[in-house]
Amino acid sequence: MGALSAVRLLVWKDLTLELRTKEILTAMAVFALLSAVIFNFAFSPSPAQAVTLLPGMLWVTLAFAATLGLSRSFVLERDQQCLEALRLFPTDRSLIYLGKAAANLLFLLLVEALILPAMAVISGIALLPHLLPLALVMLLGSIGLVAVGTIFSAMSVNTRIREVLLPVLLFPIASPVLISGVKATAGILAGRPLLEVLPGVRILAVFDVMFVVLGYVIFEFLLEE
């Protein structure tokens, strides 16, 4: 079986599971909405303030929602001994990483497609004119979060403290994503020319490439018994 079809099969497996239970997507989406609401309770920003607060609120919401989804990613695999079966999958084991990461990314992007308009409505900011650059930054950031998050998800699910360990592992390592993501989003919303946010976009892109490759190489070490 080719690498691509193996990854596709793995994504399809996670998608089928999710369509039957809908537990991860529902939890992520509701949680993201809730944190958006809580931010507005906490800051009750005026429209002028909202422009400066929105980037931070958006990325914190995304990071939390991603953590929630990622923490579930390997729970079923482990509890139902699916990981044993995946290990027997007649292909390169690193492809399991790509498959899981791709499924996680898909879930996160779906939640983002929901939360972005919701935040625009709640905060009263017109995001539509900035949609394209914003989508690019969010996509790059999401890939980064998921690339690292999938590694740590596979790790933390095998430990005693599971869900507690994942965010603690994820946030320091993913800090370049959050810093660059927030800063680039702020620049875009302030209507700055794209050239000014380019350093951030570049950091995000480098982070993505580096950690997808690293995850691919290192994942094998996490799957051993």
Added chain:
Amino acid sequence: MAVTTQERAVAAKAGPDRPATLIWLGLGLIVIGQFMAVLYAPEEVTMGNAQRIFYVHVPSAWVGYLAFAVVFGASIGYLFTRRRSFDLAAYASTEIGVVFTTLAIISGSVWGRYAWGTWWTWDPRLTTTFMLWLIYVVSLMVRAYGGVGSQAARFAAVLGVIGFLDIPLIHLSVVWWRSLHPLPVVVRPEGFGSGLHPAMLQALLVNVAAFTVLYVALFSVRRRQMAAADALAELKNEDHRRAGTQWTVGTQEVS
């Protein structure tokens, strides 16, 4: 005090007891270095005596970075060879690195209060060092809760690789903010140590050497301790096997 055969067996497994000389050498150098820092090096023109914390701050930060570089190397070594000695090296170095990075952050903060008027600022180097500290504190958490057998060692090694490679990216992203940290005075394009008074540079170098020796000494002590703990657990398990009791003390060899 009588030494039992078992104690001798543990000591033999843990390896020879060499660190004592290193510890004395390190402590001696630190006494000389601090003496130089206080009495030999001249007073800095703008910062006054507060600048003298530099002779603790810079060596601590150096040892922190050195220790984490050792963790990186040992982690790679462990992942590819699975030799327990690499794992012990990574573990011991993580602990020492966290201690010295803490020292660097605290001494820097005290100095910052005096020089900048604030305990903390989100300057690139401060932020990067703080994130670095967090990563290796988490690594100690992974060691503590990472699970049975060699799993914790494997996970910590993975984090040791990922964390170290992440540092340049963290730094780049934080540099995208403004910088407040004093510019480099030791390693500069105009030549090594050109930003410093010669006596200051000498005092600094002695302290860096002293801290480095102390790191090596602490490292060997801690590694030997861990190896002894391993050997002891192994002996205990052997006893239990002989007595027919089932439970084992968790070490990587046994589980």
